[in-house]
Amino acid sequence: MKLFIGYASTEGQTQKIARHLMDRLVGQGHSVELSALDQAGPVDLARFDAAVLGASVHVGQYQSVLSDFAETHADALAAMPTLLLSVSLAAAGHDADDWRGLETILSDFTQATGWTPGQVVQVAGAYEPSKYDVFRRFVMRRIIAAKDPEADLDWDKEYTDWVDLDAQVDSWIVKNAA
Incomplete structure (x- = not known):
């Protein structure tokens, strides 16, 4: 499977997660192109079988570079299997209000960009x-x-639960590697 992994990272945890996934997926025999979205330039997503996008939540939203990328590539993303890694400290806890807040952020994002991810994984970040x-x-x-x-x-x-993240990504790969 040929995968595009694009990420937006403020302090570096999302970048660390994206690199971890790249190494893991390449180790499983997949072809991966990893790119910081603020440095990606034009990307032809038609070259890929699937896309993984990751960004962290800050002050109630994702980085604007993710929103801009998703809006620009909404049609191409909708035509392929996609996974959004939503990285936040809220995902580290069990507070119902925090989780509802993450759902609201995701809903606002999909409305603003016109792209609905195929699957979303809430990933605990780092302090x-x-x-x-x-x-x-x-x-x-x-x-x-x-x-x-x-x-x-x-x-x-x-706070990132690497074992859980790997299991969720592996499950998404198996589901979409047909």
Whole structure:
């Protein structure tokens, strides 16, 4: 299977996830083109059998580069199997309001872009105060303190469940590799 993996990443966790998937899928015998969407330039999606797009949620939305890409390529994406990896700290928890918020963000995204992903996987991101500016560090500390009272707020912590992510992507590949 020939796959396009495009991603938008702010602090680097979505990029790490995309690279992990590329390595895993190439190891399984698939052909993969990996691209940061802000550096992708023109992409002819007709060259691919399927597409995986990943982006992180910040302040209630995905990065604009993902929205722009999805809107520009909505018809091509609709014609192939697609997977959206929605990366956020909200996906690390079990709070019903957080999950409803993620569904609202996805709904707003699909309405704005005209593209509905074939499958969406909510992926827990990372808390990385070492990469935040002063304002973001303050805001994120408050969020993490409320969501994960056991967390050391001065140190980076990865919440991504790699085993679950691999299982969901493997299942999507099997379903679409026909």
